[in-house]
Amino acid sequence: MPSRSQRPQVVARVAAAILGGYAFAWGVVATGASLMVAAGMDFHDAEFLGSMIGVLAFLGVFLWAIAARRLRWVWLVTVIGGGALAATGSFVQSLLV
Amino acid sequence: MFQSFRQAMAWLHTWFGLVLGFVLMAAFFFGALSVFDREIDRWAIPSTRIEPQPMPSFEKVLRPAFERMQPTQQAIDAMKPRVNGAMPERFDTVVSWSAYTTHRDPVLALFAGYQVPNAKDPEEAIWADTTIDPRDGTPLPNDRLKIGSGFFYPMHYSLTLDWKNLGIFIVGLSALVMLAALVSGVVMHRKIFREFFTFRPGKARLRSVLDLHNLTGVVALPFHFFFALTGLLIFAATYYFPLGHTQLHELHDLHAEVEARETGLPHQRAGVAAGLANVDAMVADAQRRWKANDKAGDVGFLVLQHLGDENGYVSVYRAGTDRIALVGDGIHYKASTGELIREDPAATPVGRMAEFLTGLHLQHFRHWLLRWLYVLGGLAGAVCIATGFVFFVEKRKRQHAQMGSQGARIVDALAVTTVTGMVLATLGILVANRLLPEDLPARGDWERYAFWGTWALAFLHAGLRSAPVARGLANPAWREQCWAIAVFAVSVVALNWATTGDHLLATLSRGYWPVAGVDLFILAGGTISVLAAFRLRRRAQQAGQERAASQEAARA
Numbered sequence: 001m002p003s004r005s006q007r008p009q010v011v012a013r014v015a016a017a018i019l020g021g022y023a024f025a026w027g028v029v030a031t032g033a034s035l036m037v038a039a040g041m042d043f044h045d046a047e048f049l050g051s052m053i054g055v056l057a058f059l060g061v062f063l064w065a066i067a068a069r070r071l072r073w074v075w076l077v078t079v080i081g082g083g084a085l086a087a088t089g090s091f092v093q094s095l096l097v
Numbered sequence: 098m099f100q101s102f103r104q105a106m107a108w109l110h111t112w113f114g115l116v117l118g119f120v121l122m123a124a125f126f127f128g129a130l131s132v133f134d135r136e137i138d139r140w141a142i143p144s145t146r147i148e149p150q151p152m153p154s155f156e157k158v159l160r161p162a163f164e165r166m167q168p169t170q171q172a173i174d175a176m177k178p179r180v181n182g183a184m185p186e187r188f189d190t191v192v193s194w195s196a197y198t199t200h201r202d203p204v205l206a207l208f209a210g211y212q213v214p215n216a217k218d219p220e221e222a223i224w225a226d227t228t229i230d231p232r233d234g235t236p237l238p239n240d241r242l243k244i245g246s247g248f249f250y251p252m253h254y255s256l257t258l259d260w261k262n263l264g265i266f267i268v269g270l271s272a273l274v275m276l277a278a279l280v281s282g283v284v285m286h287r288k289i290f291r292e293f294f295t296f297r298p299g300k301a302r303l304r305s306v307l308d309l310h311n312l313t314g315v316v317a318l319p320f321h322f323f324f325a326l327t328g329l330l331i332f333a334a335t336y337y338f339p340l341g342h343t344q345l346h347e348l349h350d351l352h353a354e355v356e357a358r359e360t361g362l363p364h365q366r367a368g369v370a371a372g373l374a375n376v377d378a379m380v381a382d383a384q385r386r387w388k389a390n391d392k393a394g395d396v397g398f399l400v401l402q403h404l405g406d407e408n409g410y411v412s413v414y415r416a417g418t419d420r421i422a423l424v425g426d427g428i429h430y431k432a433s434t435g436e437l438i439r440e441d442p443a444a445t446p447v448g449r450m451a452e453f454l455t456g457l458h459l460q461h462f463r464h465w466l467l468r469w470l471y472v473l474g475g476l477a478g479a480v481c482i483a484t485g486f487v488f489f490v491e492k493r494k495r496q497h498a499q500m501g502s503q504g505a506r507i508v509d510a511l512a513v514t515t516v517t518g519m520v521l522a523t524l525g526i527l528v529a530n531r532l533l534p535e536d537l538p539a540r541g542d543w544e545r546y547a548f549w550g551t552w553a554l555a556f557l558h559a560g561l562r563s564a565p566v567a568r569g570l571a572n573p574a575w576r577e578q579c580w581a582i583a584v585f586a587v588s589v590v591a592l593n594w595a596t597t598g599d600h601l602l603a604t605l606s607r608g609y610w611p612v613a614g615v616d617l618f619i620l621a622g623g624t625i626s627v628l629a630a631f632r633l634r635r636r637a638q639q640a641g642q643e644r645a646a647s648q649e650a651a652r653a
Contacts, residue, residue: 006098013098025338026340029333029340033345034345037348037352041445042352042448043341043349043351043352044448044451045445045448045451046447047341048447049447050338050340051333051334052326052330054333055273055326055333059273059276059280062273063106063277066108066109067099067105067106093344093345097351
């Protein structure tokens with residue numbers, strides 16, 4: 001286990017992996033599902049496929065957050081990127097409804 | 098923080114695996130038991146030890162049973178805060194009646210939903226459920242705990258922590274960590290492969306633990322990966338990423354409207370009273386249509402919507418007994434006339450994939466060999482995690498002993514609790530099930546207390562006996578709890594015999610496998626734990642001799 005002095009770093013990484021990963025995955029599902037509906041797919045099909053891509057994206061971010069050299073990038077991509085993806089989802093929805 | 102990617106993956110594998118391994122252990126073990134949840138229900142509720150039955154006649158059996166149903170006082174009290182004003186005496190406006198069965202169900206579960214006047218959310222219904230004997234409609238005790246489908250199965254996906262769905266989220270995070278542990282384990286494995294050719298005589302035992310960990314992890318790797326993934330997907334849209342009710346609810350509502358228009362299945366009541374045509378005739382027509390499509394089959398799910406209203410309709414779904422995908426091929430009829438509204442079209446490619454993936458996890462099909470392979474896969478997962486714990490402790494305990502650290506001791510006590518303690522708790526609830534008086538009020542609650550109580554005692558015992566680990570030795574609780582499992586296992590089977598007369602010779606000669614299978618499985622578990630106890634004793638004796646020899650050598 002990393003030494004005592006590294007504990008805040010460990011906490012930050014675990015938080016990035018779980019919270020950042022979740023935010024990013026949410027964005028992926030929102031964008032993915034809304035775009036697939038826009039492309040003519042049934043809502044529940046799009047929801048399912050979007051969730052699958054979202055879960056796999058979560059897994060990817062999770063691993064990356066632990067391994068990344070700079071944690072700052074992880075936060076940047078997950079929070080800003082995830083937010084942008086979620087906003088895209090809402091935007092696509094507003095075009096369709 | 099880490100020198101290399103591989104180091105980072107090793108850290109993730111070790112620490113996330115350790116912390117959430119305790120949850121994963123329960124998910125795997127109770128998942129394996131849930132494969133035979135209906136059979137465990139038969140064992141636990143002896144009055145239902147009958148052969149599985151097909152969906153009975155609606156007119157003769159179901160209708161009178163549905164008409165008797167009303168929400169429980171508990172459900173009414175729970176609903177009260179979400180209603181403006183007082184609750185009515187009786188609920189008469191039926192939102193839906195439904196009956197669900199599988200090829201393994203001798204009893205039939207019925208569900209009824211009613212409109213609640215002045216509910217804050219007018220869409221929210223109040224629900225009632227009951228269990229009947231499908232042969233004649235006799236109500237069966239519905240307050241009996243269905244230990245298989247009503248306790249072990251929820252343990253599998255929610256640890257029965259229902260508050261704010263906390264358990265579902267903990268298990269979900271654990272499933273994600275399982276996926277991460279599989280990926281990181283494979284990344285680490287390359288190095289382990291090289292180490293296979295390294296001679297480490299002093300570490301022989303450590304290596305055999307690691308070998309078993311790798312074996313159970315790698316052999317069943319596709320199983321573990323797909324079950325963790327499909328488990329997440331089954332709950333994704335409802336709990337983990339509920340976009341359809343939140344961010345994308347407008348799209349969802351749009352879809353629901355379009356669907357209602359296209360399918361002709363009304364989303365709401367029309368407010369015009371109407372009767373109910375013969376439902377058995379509709380079911381017979383549905384079966385005729387399946388047969389004409391070369392899909393002859395039984396009814397798995399029967400739903401009546403908006404009962405007594407012009408917009409009412411009846412949906413008949415086919416049981417998924419002969420394929421991986423779940424119930425489907427729904428055919429819908431107008432309730433008041435019995436005329437066909439619609440046959441569900443063949444599923445879309447994505448829909449088929451979704452049905453396949455969720456069906457693969459929920460296994461409603463009839464294939465006993467495959468069911469047993471599921472059990473083995475689940476138990477392999479449990480062994481993989483248990484050996485992970487043992488490896489973690491064995492690798493560190495001598496070092497911790499020298500440093501005076503209690504880390505290995507605590508982890509080891511928790512490992513005893515989650516491995517042997519969990520099996521003891523499982524047997525404990527079965528013992529309570531056979532010993533508690535039949536007419537005890539809230540009997541199911543007492544059975545649950547027996548489960549958690551046994552588990553708590555196993556934890557206490559593991560903790561109290563853990564001191565040797567801090568000196569680099571083994572915790573005798575492992576061995577002692579193995580003996581306790583053996584005693585419990587024999588008692589459970591004997592109690593089943595004593596209280597119901599169904600001993601193994603009787604159930605086997607009758608070919609009544611639900612009960613015989615549970616008994617045999619428990620006895621097999623007891624046998625394995627006796628073998629393990631002997632092995633652990635021999636090992637403890639060897640360790641004692643070695644220590645005595647080395648002390649003597651030091652004195653000489």
